[in-house]
Amino acid sequence: MEEPRKRARPGRAPAPAGRTARPRQAEVARLAGVSQATVSLVLADKRQGPAISEETRQKVLEAARSLGYVPDPAARRLAAARNNLLGVFSFTATFPTDVQHSYYPFLVGVEREAAERGYDLVLFTGSSTGGAGAAGPDALNRVRLADGCLFLGRHAPAQELRRLVADGFPVVHLGRRDEPEGLHWVGADYVSAAREVVDHLAALGHRRMVLIREDDEAPASTDREQGFLEGLEAAGPAGGPGGAVFRSADPERDLTPERLRSWLADGVTAFVAEETDTGAAWRALRRAVAEAGIDCPREASLALLGSPPADLADGPEPTGFDIPRTRLGAAAVRMLAALVAGEEATEPLVACTFRPGVTSGPPPAIADR
Amino acid sequence: MEEPRKRARPGRAPAPAGRTARPRQAEVARLAGVSQATVSLVLADKRQGPAISEETRQKVLEAARSLGYVPDPAARRLAAARNNLLGVFSFTATFPTDVQHSYYPFLVGVEREAAERGYDLVLFTGSSTGGAGAAGPDALNRVRLADGCLFLGRHAPAQELRRLVADGFPVVHLGRRDEPEGLHWVGADYVSAAREVVDHLAALGHRRMVLIREDDEAPASTDREQGFLEGLEAAGPAGGPGGAVFRSADPERDLTPERLRSWLADGVTAFVAEETDTGAAWRALRRAVAEAGIDCPREASLALLGSPPADLADGPEPTGFDIPRTRLGAAAVRMLAALVAGEEATEPLVACTFRPGVTSGPPPAIADR
């Protein structure tokens, strides 16, 4: 039996040996007179695992310091089978030229929470117009380089998402979303927030109110309606049906001053608008109130289930709530971190912040008394 | 001679095997019926090196696609190749709560240019308040995971930067910086921009002007002064020294209305203020002009070498220039990409955008003529 001849070694070409390379654990080990494994153990500083004598520890630390050793993050992550990277994917540019439309408030929370947990962030842009990282159907696959990925915006294609989820890749969608079965998400608790607003109005004395909403089946809409109705019910009956929901595909056309007056005549004292992308409901409500010549906090109270659109931001601060975008970002990272760690998903709902505002007050019947 | 008994294998503990792990090249190889090496070759898609038959290539690509294979960045990097990842490091939060102080305008350009070139972005946050990714002296070192890294803000510690640069790691600093020898940077061309402003004033007929600046040795300040002086010289002599530089550690205190009047009496017709973090020079100038009762475009022209501070943004638009932050971000990525590719650094200076504004006009001597 012949010993197989030692083959020439393939593999890496020798390093150009030009610069002084960074020291490796092996060099630290040589200097300290121990093995590379020992160096690794000392520098890892774990509680568990083999014990290390104080003397050896000091020798190693001293050697590492004198050589200026710094661990190679790539090797470290390779060996640990983790990247400590969380992906952030937005189908549109993460940084659009127009700051208004950006995910900025979310990113504030995302960054903070990720840093807190020792994760770095990889930004993926689905909209990359071309370039090497082409936006083919496997664009979403690139995110697998992270340990898990956060999705912003409604535009992530369900098909690709489904695949990621099916493969057990940790995915969290920022914003409630039921589309791909089993997709994890975090979102604002619109039910509670809407209800809180109604509670506030009820506490002021309002008993009959109308919700103005667009014709939309998005959870963000139906949740608000549910909270509205719950709040009304809790306020208790006070002469007939407490409230109504006015639903229109085009509130700016359908919500006329006449209709408002008719509601007032029916004993309605407060109007609540949902917030949408366009802000149509609130804008329609404001305009109708103005055209009908209704004095806002005095003759009728108004509330907005969300924040006013940019063009109405300068007006009187509406009673309502703010969406806690920064906290949502943080919550999404928390959940994602949990999934990456193989734990259960954390609480998906984040509470909104109630905003008293100046568009609500006691109903006229009480105020005039 | 006894064959040494085969030892049990140490090394890694078996994976928890719960989720479907990310596919490796080995799995792609198995599915395609080839070796891992072949997969690597196909996916590398190099011109040189062993040839691969078209048939095999297709098999491999198909297998890779169907498994959703994505290379592990850490492994890639460790094997001395590249990642297609560019790092972005900011010592303070990249997304501060206060949008005003954010790097947003830069990031717009960074993201766009990176996407264009097929790079993804990794955000390294140096400011982790003390989480797992603690901000030890090696916090900066994490960036080595990427192929190169962009640094934002003046706070990156020179010591650590020096190390990266010395090790030949591609680094680009956004904003001119000479501190660690050999550091690459991109910055706005303040010399040309300042000169352009002076040229504009000179073209209107101004011959004597004063530059108001703070007592600062930063390149951003001295460059502006240089451009100012160059512009004056080019405008040619027109009765004695064309201009002066007024330098003060506290312009708001030292720039009095009396001094302004004295300059006017000396034939000075235009005042130029540098832009700084605080905006002190411009603010002082505006106030002194107002207090002296000088009619701005008529009796004296004003110019600002930069953009007005936020609190003066609503005032009349000053003649001057804008710092092209978005283009700076893009230029930084271009340079970084060049360095990563082993090429020479690209042009570090980016031209500013001249802003005509409404605070300058012909000098009174001409206007009254």
Place this chain on the structure above:
DNA sequence: CACATCGATTAATGCGTATTAGTAATGCGC
């Protein structure tokens, strides 16, 4: 027909670190 050529593919590395089985040395109890 033996042999050099060329093309396609694979085996066998290396990168730098983390992990763990194994080993040598020492202490302890009876």
Place this chain on the structure above:
DNA sequence: GCGCATTACTAATACGCATTAATCGATGTG
């Protein structure tokens, strides 16, 4: 003085990918 536990380390992996020498076939060549 022998077994056994403990302590302090080290040897030998594995991680996933890129690289390159070697190999195996299929063609030409002399």
